[in-house]
Amino acid sequence: MKHWKRTLVVVAASPLALAGLGVNPAVAVSSTCSEFTVPMTRLVNPTTGSSLLSQYSVELNDAKKYGFTTSDGVALKASRAGGTGLVAVWRAYNSTTRDFTWAAEGSDLNQLKAKGYKAQFRQFYAATTGNGCLASGYRMSNGTKTRIAVGTTDRDKLAASGWKTASSGIFYAVAGTTTSSAASTATQSVASAAQVSGSSSSDDFTIAVIPDTQQETWTDSDTRFKNRSTWLVNNASRLNLKFTTHVGDVVDWGNVAPAQYTRAKNGLSPLNGKIPYSLTVGNHDTAAVCAGGSACPGANASVTVRDTTAFNNAFTESYFTNMKGQFEAGKVDNSYSTFSAAGQKWMVLNLELWARPAAIAWAKKVVAANLDYNVIVATHSYMDSSGTIGTSNGGYGSTSPKYLFDNLIKVYPNIKMVLSGHVGTAATRTDTGVNGNKIVSFLQCYHSRTTNPVRLVTISVAKGSVTDSVYAPYTNQTLSGSTTRTGLDFTR
DSSP states (O other): OTTTTOOOOOOOSSOOOGGGOOOOOOOOOOTTOTTEEEEEEEEEOTTTOOEEEESOHHHHHHHGGGTOOEEEEEEEEEESSOOTTEEEEEEEEETTTTEEEEEETTHHHHHHHHTTOEEEEEEEEEESSOBTTBEEEEEEEETTEEEEEESHHHHHHHHHTTOEEEEEEEEEEEEEEEOOOOOOSOSOOSSOHHHHHOOOGGGOEEEEEEOOOGGGGSOTTOOHHHHHHHHHHHTHHHHTEEEEEEOSOOSSSTTTOHHHHHHHHHHHGGGTTTSOEEEOOOGGGSTTBOGGGSBOTTSOHHHHTTOOHHHHHHSOGGGOTTEEEESSTTOOSSEEEEEEETTEEEEEEEEOTTOOHHHHHHHHHHHHTTTTEEEEEEESSOBOTTSSBOOOOTTTOSSOHHHHIIIIITTOTTEEEEEEOSSSSEEEEEEEOTTSOEEEEEEEOOOOSSOOOEEEEEEETTTTEEEEEEEETTTTEEEEEEEEEOOOOOOO
């Protein structure tokens, strides 16, 4: 939780079966309210009167450490996805009064911001109008504290304990079954200021992005690949390193030179069992590239670029301990992995080069079915050297990076970052999705013959920021200094 300790639901232990993936489509408010299935439990800090709404068992359990020890039961049931007649409801926090509240996106949220509240993240969706099964949401006030009530029963229980109606009709949801604990607001919080105002630095974590390593697999004597992996393992604790991914061109012409895959596997071996990782398939990892790194003569590159037999024989599913699903059985070309960090759920979605429409359609289903995950997309070609999103299919791909942006990246609010290589050296851009969310994209492709770059991206959920730099451990060089980008909404 931002500005307290934002601890959310952990990654499920069992893999997500592709057959079981269901899309959470945009919904319209129905007369049965069947889409309002997410129970929001209300916890109360009996010392301060502050309240907390959450649908996550891990967060509810963790809240006890900060004084939220009294449960009022289910305050409301909300929708998991947005749609016609629905509005996003944000969790907001006032660091001066140490008060959490919830506000409908738009004028209600803007009014709270003017009063000193900071919007933290979209937590659920509710209706903009009522019907037979939806009740009004009320913001009740008592001194400097607020509490959300849904329905007249909960409102009247709070009113009998001294709470006053500050706003009504802020949103509409299914009323819950609460006991409405009437805690005093007079006593100062027992939680420290650090606990209330933000996550500690230990909540920040890092992901490592390995750029094109093709030239590191030419000879047995080249130790740069393994040096990078060893450095990441040795510094994992200091960095709070949670995941590593590769943006493609793992090898140069491995389809006709199997020794390159042997060297790549050796280079990645220090990570095995130590740091979970995933790989992206680049053009040099396919049958489209022959000896010397050039296109195979006489071959139809648009066909051979989808031949990744050698890659998948070298890197079977067993290498990727956090992988949860694939587009095609037995192939990691389009796959997703998950991990937990800073109390949240994260997904790394690796997509093939200039992906086929069918692969992108699969990716859309995965992202839509897991809206409570913060998604990081990795694909080999996305940004040009200039930092723009590419519009070409490279001459033999199925679609363009722009197609990927328009049909996947900008569509879903839980997509937070895009990682790529293929061209240029390093670049960064920030885009805004259709839901108003910021999307930060990182390009890294050094084609170095002397060192071994790795981009380190440190994510601060509490600050809504990412800080990145590019370091080369083999020569102890900083190739790109530290830069921070803010304004990201790491949801749920």
